[in-house]
């Protein structure tokens with residue numbers, strides 16, 4: 001409840017001036033003027049049914065009764081202008097903030113929730129809070145009506161007024177009583193949707209694997225089963241919330257029936273004027289709407305709390321602060337480019353790199369690396385090798401800040417690297433991962449990947465032994481990749497990724513198994529050219545490989561075994 005209130009307060013603070021105006025318009029334009037119409041209606045019927053009927057009085061009241069709805073319509077349009085579109089902006093702020101936190105995570109750390117849940121959080125869990133916020137602003141307007149009604153009706157007939165408000169405590173008790181069920185049905189709907197979305201994204205991501213293993217039918221059956229579960233959970237939740245809403249309605253209706261019974265008696269014995277009766281009937285609609293909306297808001301508080309809980313599962317501690325940060329979305333202009341200054345906190349040029357006692361354990365498999373220490377000097381060629389699963393990739397990822405180190409130190413020129421993920425980027429370091437990813441764009445765009453300086457592209461293509469392959473494509477480096485273009489072979493993909501690393505002109509080049517899919521001749525040329533680059537430009541190379549050819553150039557060979565250093569030579 002407290003967290004939901006914090007988020008609602010922040011939503012208000014996103015646009016305090018507009019939001020205050022909308023609330024005031026709803027409270028005083030829509031509701032306050034509405035109460036005023038009640039006064040005029042009472043007077044109108046009192047005068048029309050009494051002896052003191054004057055033409056002027058009637059004309060005045062008629063004019064007022066026409067003016068008030070007109071002014072209300074105008075306030076409504078101003079309200080619409082101020083609030084329309086805010087809904088999507090609030091959702092966009094939440095989505096942007098969640099994405100920002102995801103990008104802050106070490107790059108190789110998997111998301112704490114699966115893909116289906118992530119999509120559902122971005123799709124649905126971010127939307128409930130601002131819906132609740134707008135309902136609350138309407139509730140505040142209806143509250144003005146109700147308080148106005150309470151005062152006016154109370155002065156006419158207290159006992160009857162009490163009946164009008166009697167459903168309110170009943171609804172509070174029902175929501176309290178059914179609290180567990182409200183949350184359970186909502187949670188079940190969310191979780192079954194997570195699973196369906198997860199399987200759908202698997203189908204898109206791994207369609208080829210499904211096809212070659214002839215697993216389409218079982219997978220579709222699984223999807224159908226999950227779809228059925230989701231439909232059941234959705235139906236249950238819909239039936240439950242509709243039933244709750246109709247319980248609120250019926251409580252309100254029973255109150256109205258009781259009230260009308262009482263009023264008809266009073267009208268018959270003359271203790272109630274036609275004007276007072278009309279006043280009661282007039283307020284009846286608004287007060288019953290207030291009561292219904294009150295029930296809905298109480299129910300949605302529970303949904304909002306659960307959705308916030310799911311968001312917390314993704315962005316972790318202090319999630320309320322992170323979720324509600326309100327810096328510009330840049331809807332009307334382009335965002336500024338991030339600062340492009342190289343991090344020179346440890347000196348502009350690499351002299352030496354010391355890795356001391358680096359450890360990391362994967363929480364789910366208890367595998368990883370333990371106490372790894374080595375040094376690299378500028379212009380050297382270091383090979384990390386070892387059997388499959390010995391920890392080579394993990395070591396590179398922890399060193400580069402793509403996985404959070406459990407212990408150990410990294411020093412660049414003798415100075416502690418404060419944040420590896422921020423520091424080990426171009427122009428300090430460039431990296432080719434074991435499984436590189438290429439986008440559906442041209443080969444050139446994939447090599448540059450936003451890098452503004454194209455001057456090194458020809459050299460990078462040469463160094464990565466890619467030029468002969470590009471010559472075979474009609475469009476050369478402008479050949480399109482992906483669904484609308486060509487598919488590269490495994491070796492071409494590795495070398496395109498290597499060119500992406502080389503074009504960035506970094507001091508330290510880190511490569512993970514970059515030659516695993518290359519034939520002997522291409523591999524030979526690749527290491528030769530990288531070695532030439534080292535000699536000519538003083539670039540430093542740190543290479544994971546299981547193949548022997550690179551060893552020919554190595555100054556240092558580090559062998560890993562079961563996550564530990566077996567030898568350095």
Ligand SMILES: Nc1ncnc2c1ncn2[C@@H]1O[C@H](COP(=O)(O)OP(=O)(O)OP(=O)(O)O)[C@@H](O)[C@H]1O
Nearest residue numbers: 362364365367368387388389390391392393394395
């Ligand atoms: N995401 C992960 N979650 C849990 N365990 C993991 C994860 N990634 C790797 N491991 C485990 O950590 C150990 C080291 O894996 P790593 O990928 O670093 O080995 P490697 O030497 O690079 O292997 P290869 O030569 O096959 O690429 C392995 O036992 C592996 O199963």
